Amino acid sequence: MSIRLRHQAARRGAVHPGTDPGEAAVYAPRIGNAALFGGLVALTALIAVLDLRTGEDMRLVPLLVVVPALVSVFGTIRQTMGVASWITAVVVCSRLVIGGTFWDVTSGVVFTVVACFLGVGACALRIRHAAEIARLRSAAVALQRQILRPLPIATDQIIAHGIHAPIEEDHLVGGDIYEIVQSPYGTRVIIGDVQGKGLAAIGAGFAVLGAFREAAIREPTLTGVVDALEDAVARHNAFSVQAGEAERFVTALVLGVDGGNRVRAVNCGHLSPRLLHGDTAREVPLSHTSVPLGLAELGGEARTAELLDFPSGATLLLFTDGVTEARDASGAFYPLDTRLGRWAQRGPDDVLAALSGDLERFSGGVRRDDIAVLALRRASAGIDGPRPPAARGGRRAAQATGAR
Secondary structure, three states, X not given: OOHHHHHHHHHHOOOOOOOOHHHHHHHOOOOOHHHHHHHHHHHHHHHHHHHHHXXXXXXXXXXXXXXXXXXXXXXXXXXXXXXXXXXXXXXXXHHHHHOOOHHHHHHHHHHHHHHHHHHHHHHHHHHHHHHHHHHHHXXXXXXXXXXXXXXXXXXXXXXXXXXXXXXXXXXXXXXXXXXXXXXXXXXXXXXXXXXXXXXXXXXXXXXXXXHHHHHHHHOOOHHHHHHHHHHHHHHHHHHHHHOOOOOOOEEXXXXXXXXXXXXXXXXXXXXXOEEEEOOEEEEOOOOOEEOOEOOHHHOOOOOOOEEEEXXXXXXXXXXXXXXXXXXXXXXXXXXXXXXXXHOOOOOHHHHHHHHHHHHHHHHOOOOOOOEEEEEEEEOOOOOOOOOOOOOOOHHHHHOOOOOO
């Protein structure tokens, strides 16, 4: 949208058809002209009556000069200019009726014009600043969609529902990451938590997600996917050191889901998932937990994949430590397993809604860390909705049978 069109839209309280929705809200009037100017006339009449009653002891009409400043807070430029013109006319007429020395009349009129001009200018600056914020937020939303795809996500094997809540409400992306990719070897899932917060943590998370999206389709084995993620974090840390930033690690849980009743899992220092099936909710223990991504050089056992139960009709819940480390006013941690037992028979959406609301009440609205939760359900033939296109694996797909 050009500067000229923006200015015209702001003046008339309208927007160009190509304007971003967030920016459109900036230019749209918050109060109708009829209500605004009707209230202005009523206020002017009230002030005029009170001014007549007070007489020479106290003149109240000059106080109307504050009205344009008030309107500039919520009105459009056109509305503010209309109010300023009205107030200027009222004050000038009042001065002419009351009379006085030339200096008194002139100074009163000049003061009123300057005050009204400042009100219009303040309104223009507010709208310009708000439009810039709206454009930046629109860009942040577009960036978020490239980093974290909106949920739910459906593949041939599963449907993933979830919630994602960065610790800072005005930030759309935090240090918690997730992704679901349809590959020739089934569905690959990752949920992770980057060490630290801020833009540096987001950069490390983006490096992991980019590597996962490629490796999930390219690598026939789940451990091969994790090795690619380890290399990506190592490269990112090398660049970070060159830039004078701290190295970071990423805890992650990587799953491979096929058509059976079990899933393969590689745990890189992450929390164990929970399985909700029938009327029970239980922790799914992981016997092989390796070091987080980015710390492989510290040594230890090689990362291995293990099998986890995931029967049809069950919900597999993956989450970050923003859930388990939420605290109440007394400092007690959130009792996740106790709460999940109450919701075991609910569907994924209901479980997530209950979990989100309960966390909010438990913590009193005070969050100390990002929160990411994925609720996975096996897809069935009767589920409607678009399916992602099958990934092309070339001859690797033909080799997948014995490689997973």
